[in-house]
Amino acid sequence: MSKTQSYRLVAGLAGVIGVSMQIAKDGWGMLLYYTVLSNILVFGFMFYLVYxxxxxxSVNNHRTLLRIKGGVMMCITLTFLVYHFMLGPRVAPADFWNVRNFLVHYIAPLAMIVDTLMFDRRRSYDRLDPIKWMSVPIAYLIFAIINGQWLKLAIPGAVDSPYPYYFLNIDKYGVQPVVIYCVVIAIAYALLGYVLMGLKTYIGTKNN
Known part of the structure; x- marks a missing residue:
């Protein structure tokens, strides 16, 4: 097993442990959180890369796979950034300073970011990939709004349940603030995708 495979296997196992701890504590309803879903996407992808x-x-010989991986990395990067800057400051210290929280919000995202920047081949993305990478968060956004408005599935531990996150709570804040939050996050997400594309021009494994 190569060093890269070992790294991905350990990162994947850390993701499994983090998600398992979340579900063990609060039940299967945790699968309604973007955080948990993005972690599942990451550890599943890590295991697939090892296979x-x-x-x-080397997966660096498969450009399409690297382009998909860029999207997976962006999904979990959104988890990290939204939690660190928008959600983390609002939680109680006991909910922040624990292993399961760090595994899903920090360790899994940072492991995927390091993997993509350092191990993936340079110049593997197409010009429109950052826009395409927005599809997963947008799909989750649509689901979250549908759940909050009509399905009403309970979100464990969410103050704004059946909305998973406060900035999606249309009932409490109204449509306009929610739209503004989502547009700002979407623009930042797309720009970050192009930053990744720029970084991957200079960082990572050199093309053969």
């Missing part, structure tokens, strides 16, 4: 390298050699 793909065993089967076909």
């Amino acid at each position: 793909a390298e065993f089967k076909d050699g």
